[in-house]
Amino acid sequence: DAKTTQPTSMDCAxxxxxxxxxxxxxxxxxxxxxxxxxxxxxxxxxxxxxxxxNETNEMASLIIxxxxxxxxLILPHATLRDTAVYYCIVRIREKTxxxxxxxxxxxxxxxxx
Amino acid sequence: xxxxxxxxxxxxxxxGRQVTLMCHQTWSHSYMFWYxxxxxxxxxxxxxxxxxxxxxxxxVPDGYVVSxxxxxxxxxxxxxxxxxQTSVYFCASRALSGNTIYFGEGxxxxxx
Numbered sequence: 688d689a690k691t692t693q694p695t696s697m698d699c700a701x702x703x704x705x706x707x708x709x710x711x712x713x714x715x716x717x718x719x720x721x722x723x724x725x726x727x728x729x730x731x732x733x734x735x736x737x738x739x740x741n742e743t744n745e746m747a748s749l750i751i752x753x754x755x756x757x758x759x760l761i762l763p764h765a766t767l768r769d770t771a772v773y774y775c776i777v778r779i780r781e782k783t784x785x786x787x788x789x790x791x792x793x794x795x796x797x798x799x800x
Numbered sequence: 801x802x803x804x805x806x807x808x809x810x811x812x813x814x815x816g817r818q819v820t821l822m823c824h825q826t827w828s829h830s831y832m833f834w835y836x837x838x839x840x841x842x843x844x845x846x847x848x849x850x851x852x853x854x855x856x857x858x859x860v861p862d863g864y865v866v867s868x869x870x871x872x873x874x875x876x877x878x879x880x881x882x883x884x885q886t887s888v889y890f891c892a893s894r895a896l897s898g899n900t901i902y903f904g905e906g907x908x909x910x911x912x
Contacts, residue, residue, distance in 0.1 A: 721899070723901070725843075728888075728906070729903075729905070729906075730890050730892070730902075730903025730904055730905060730906060731843065731890075731892075731901070731903050732903075733899065733900040733901065736899055772842070774842070774843070788833060788845065788848070788892075788901060789845055789858075789859065790835070790842055790843035790844075790845075791842060792840075792841065792842040793842055
């Protein structure tokens with residue numbers, strides 16, 4: 688699995704957009720970018736994923752650069768409930784026996800009133 | 801919708817004892833995972849399983865044993881618990897072609 692690097696922590700004002708970056712410079716052509724988040728003491732929660740096009744769902748938007756070496760998760764209007772650790776991971780989505788799903792340390796996002 | 805459940809949720813045990821953490825999922829998901837989470841380390845993969853009777857090591861497998869005789873169960877055993885295994889343990893599962901990995905609520909284990 689390709690490794691990812693994320694900032695250790697970030698702050699965001701409530702109501703503003705939170706932009707969380709992720710570098711995955713060694714990503715290969717068949718690997719997808721996934722984002723999960725973990726609110727304190729709970730299991731991680733899926734947010735969004737993408738291959739090369741930008742994606743949007745009810746929770747967030749995912750912007751992937753053209754060379755696919757980095758991406759940004761955007762929470763358009765951050766609320767206090769968005770305070771969590773955000774994990775960016777890359778993995779092969781196809782049927783495979785080798786889907787280890789490795790999480791890095793993630794980014795701790797604090798939404799400030 | 802029972803989902804994925806872990807037991808026990810909280811456990812205190814003594815060094816050297818054998819401990820088994822249970823994980824059960826009701827979706828017949830092919831993949832199951834065990835992670836541990838310690839302060840400052842994020843989630844680290846211990847073992848994973850692609851199907852019944854197929855298991856493989858993750859990042860930190862030493863000191864742990866797993867089995868998967870049935871699709872729905874994936875127990876994690878600490879054969880001789882050590883203080884360094886004090887942690888929060890998360891079980892997870894996903895369908896073979898699924899995007900979403902579903903996590904259990906976690907098992908808090910303290911080894912004294």
